[in-house]
Amino acid sequence: MSNLYDKAYEQSINDPDGFWGPIAEECHWYKKWNKVLDDSNKPFYRWFTGGETNTCYNAVDFHVDNGLGDQDAIIYDSPVTDTIKKYTYSELQTRVAGFAGVLASKGVAKGDRVIIYMPMIPEAVFAMLACARIGAVHSVVFGGFAANELATRINDAKPKVIVSASCGIEVKKVIEYKPLLDKAIELSDTKPGSCIILQRPQARATMKDGRDFDWDDEMAVAVPRDCVPVKATDPLYILYTSGTTGQPKGVVRDNGGHMVALKWTMSAIYGVEKGDVYWAASDIGWVVGHSYIVYGPLFKGCTTILFEGKPVGTPDASAFWRIISQHKVKTLFTAPTAFRAIKREDPKAQLMKDFDLSCFKYLFLAGERLDPDTLSWAENALKVPVIDHWWQTETGWAIAANCVGLHKFDVKPGSPTKPAPGWNMAVLGDDGQPISAGEIGAIVARLPLPPGTLPTLWQNDQRYIDSYLSVFPGYYETADAGFIDEDGYVYVMARTDDIINVAGHRLSTGGMEEVIAGHPDVAECAVMGVEDSLKGQIPLGMMVLNAGVQKDPAEVVKEVIALVRDKIGPVAAFKTATIVKRLPKTRSGKILRGTMRSIADKKEYKVPATIDDYSCLDEIEDSLGKIGYGNKA
Numbered sequence: 108m109s110n111l112y113d114k115a116y117e118q119s120i121n122d123p124d125g126f127w128g129p130i131a132e133e134c135h136w137y138k139k140w141n142k143v144l145d146d147s148n149k150p151f152y153r154w155f156t157g158g159e160t161n162t163c164y165n166a167v168d169f170h171v172d173n174g175l176g177d178q179d180a181i182i183y184d185s186p187v188t189d190t191i192k193k194y195t196y197s198e199l200q201t202r203v204a205g206f207a208g209v210l211a212s213k214g215v216a217k218g219d220r221v222i223i224y225m226p227m228i229p230e231a232v233f234a235m236l237a238c239a240r241i242g243a244v245h246s247v248v249f250g251g252f253a254a255n256e257l258a259t260r261i262n263d264a265k266p267k268v269i270v271s272a273s274c275g276i277e278v279k280k281v282i283e284y285k286p287l288l289d290k291a292i293e294l295s296d297t298k299p300g301s302c303i304i305l306q307r308p309q310a311r312a313t314m315k316d317g318r319d320f321d322w323d324d325e326m327a328v329a330v331p332r333d334c335v336p337v338k339a340t341d342p343l344y345i346l347y348t349s350g351t352t353g354q355p356k357g358v359v360r361d362n363g364g365h366m367v368a369l370k371w372t373m374s375a376i377y378g379v380e381k382g383d384v385y386w387a388a389s390d391i392g393w394v395v396g397h398s399y400i401v402y403g404p405l406f407k408g409c410t411t412i413l414f415e416g417k418p419v420g421t422p423d424a425s426a427f428w429r430i431i432s433q434h435k436v437k438t439l440f441t442a443p444t445a446f447r448a449i450k451r452e453d454p455k456a457q458l459m460k461d462f463d464l465s466c467f468k469y470l471f472l473a474g475e476r477l478d479p480d481t482l483s484w485a486e487n488a489l490k491v492p493v494i495d496h497w498w499q500t501e502t503g504w505a506i507a508a509n510c511v512g513l514h515k516f517d518v519k520p521g522s523p524t525k526p527a528p529g530w531n532m533a534v535l536g537d538d539g540q541p542i543s544a545g546e547i548g549a550i551v552a553r554l555p556l557p558p559g560t561l562p563t564l565w566q567n568d569q570r571y572i573d574s575y576l577s578v579f580p581g582y583y584e585t586a587d588a589g590f591i592d593e594d595g596y597v598y599v600m601a602r603t604d605d606i607i608n609v610a611g612h613r614l615s616t617g618g619m620e621e622v623i624a625g626h627p628d629v630a631e632c633a634v635m636g637v638e639d640s641l642k643g644q645i646p647l648g649m650m651v652l653n654a655g656v657q658k659d660p661a662e663v664v665k666e667v668i669a670l671v672r673d674k675i676g677p678v679a680a681f682k683t684a685t686i687v688k689r690l691p692k693t694r695s696g697k698i699l700r701g702t703m704r705s706i707a708d709k710k711e712y713k714v715p716a717t718i719d720d721y722s723c724l725d726e727i728e729d730s731l732g733k734i735g736y737g738n739k740a
């Protein structure tokens with residue numbers, strides 16, 4: 108007998124117009140679309156062409172106009188500043204309209220870019236929504252990135268205005284953002300017209316006359332702005348994500364498809380309705396934060412939690428339980444690494460006992476593979492369904508999930524369950540042909556992708572095609588490898604490129620190698636992701652020094668670690684590296700990163716027949732052993 112999921116899935120694939128059209132009717136449109144799915148310019152499929160809407164209206168004003176003005180829209184819970192502050196939808200509207208006025212006064216108009224480099228504070232959300240309100244395109248940059256990474260994004264997005272804050276707070280450390288911002292602007296070729304800086308009491312930023320403006324001063328004189336109609340296909344935001352090189356990819360999200368898809372996912376995937384409290388414990392700098400701290404819950408009329416803290420240390424491993432019970436959270440979404448951190452501090456979940464969690468219905472995890480240990484620990488401790496779901500910055504929402512709002516399937520550990528409606532998935536072999544159930548290959552999605560996914564990369568259609576559509580024509584390449592079993596459950600096993608996943612954060616080992624290769628004493632290097640019991644993976648660097656370098660090797664290691672932190676940022680968590688005489692390579696010169704990774708992780712491996720020198724593997728084992736990896740540790 109077919110269930111709601113089966114029906115929805117079947118229709119979404121065979122009749123996308125009939126599926127998404129009625130869902131879109133639940134949103135507010137100034138002008139209705141001409142076409143639900145527009146395939147007139149393949150492979151650039153577009154959704155809701157001809158339609159006009161406003162994302163901010165749908166996230167904020169729509170609820171005020173429909174009687175939800177007094178309901179909490181945002182609960183800002185910040186243990187690091189000892190603050191809890193609530194904003195109703197009406198208050199949110201006032202703040203957002205005000206800040207839209209500030210942006211407009213600095214010359215920001217429809218289509219202009221605004222970079223937001225801020226910690227987890229309500230003003231960051233106001234700024235995002237204010238951009239959407241006037242049709243500007245925001246690009247949020249995660250606070251843990253260094254000046255150099257910020258500069259790369261400034262150069263690509265060419266923002267008219269940058270919005271930032273004087274500092275962020277990482278547990279007890281105050282991280283000054285303004286010096287990083289100043290350095291990034293100095294490094295970049297494009298200079299913003301103005302910067303708007305929120306001064307936080309923990310650190311005051313030094314302002315540059317004529318360029319920097321104080322958030323509060325500007326808000327005090329702002330003339331509020333109303334929502335402007337934008338095309339469904341106009342860009343709402345750019346979010347940069349790691350590619351295989353140091354040049355990040357600018358993932359574009361449009362207004363119409365994004366709004367329709369995200370609003371629908373709130374009930375279909377997460378099982379929440381208007382008025383429910385929904386919490387994504389992530390950061391607005393990541394896609395999870397965009398989709399499920401800000402847009403999804405607000406489109407749906409939920410109350411969203413903005414948490415400025417960590418799963419442990421703010422003040423301890425009970426932080427999540429305190430928030431769930433205090434704010435009556437129904438659904439929590441975070442990364443498995445957060446639960447591994449809690450489990451490490453409080454293995455028996457003793458701290459949970461002090462809290463009434465009867466409001467809590469579902470835990471959703473994503474961002475990295477959900478290891479069976481963490482899954483069973485969370486299930487046993489929380490006694491609610493623990494749902495793994497798989498997605499990417501590019502997709503904006505889940506590719507595969509147990510869509511509890513449609514039908515709850517049995518959980519199979521290691522699998523994020525079945526493709527979500529809209530996702531026509533396949534697993535292909537090296538020859539590009541579909542392979543049998545249970546066999547590992549490249550996981551791909553048949554085009555068109557559903558609404559809300561990336562239509563292209565920012566001003567780089569060719570890179571979009573080259574990165575995602577060219578290897579398997581007619582398909583989107585996820586760059587994840589895995590299989591689909593006989594019951595249709597998807598299993599995501601590993602990336603097929605050199606992206607690694609550190610504490611749910613996506614990082615490019617290629618990008619780190621580029622930085623390390625820039626050290627004057629390094630001849631060549633390889634960075635690979637090795638297993639880590641807390642963060643899932645961490646980067647490990649192997650370096651060969653230039654002939655004749657006299658410096659103490661430990662000194663070079665220290666300098667290289669500092670260099671990666673300085674160029675990419677602390678979020679890279681690059682803390683382990685070693686020096687070797689040679690790197691193992693094939694005769695054609697390809698570095699055997701996979702072989703070294705297997706040695707470090709104590710996994711069986713086959714040495715490729717094309718290796719140029721077997722003896723160098725012994726030295727690799729010895730070197731890894733000295734820093735605590737592999738069988739010789």
Ligand code: COA
Pocket residue numbers: 226249250251252275277282388389390393395417418419441442444445448473474609610611612641642676677678679680
């Ligand atoms: N601004 C400035 N620095 C930041 C930052 C920010 N917004 N976020 C992280 N950093 C810094 C941290 O302070 C740390 O610096 P350090 O090397 O000086 O200690 C470094 O970047 C690494 O941070 P993180 O990866 O968060 O590791 P952690 O050891 O501080 O915490 C966890 C580990 C598991 C507790 C943490 O990663 C976490 O809470 N994860 C939750 C899941 C999540 O957010 N996932 C995102 C996608 S869903």
Ligand code: AMP
Pocket residue numbers: 348394472473474475476477495496497498499500501523585586587599600601602608611612613
């Ligand atoms: P990001 O773009 O930062 O969201 O990272 C996306 C990548 O994280 C995916 O391509 C996967 O490699 C990995 N990922 C995300 N969610 C899962 C999951 N549930 N299971 C396995 N891997 C995941």
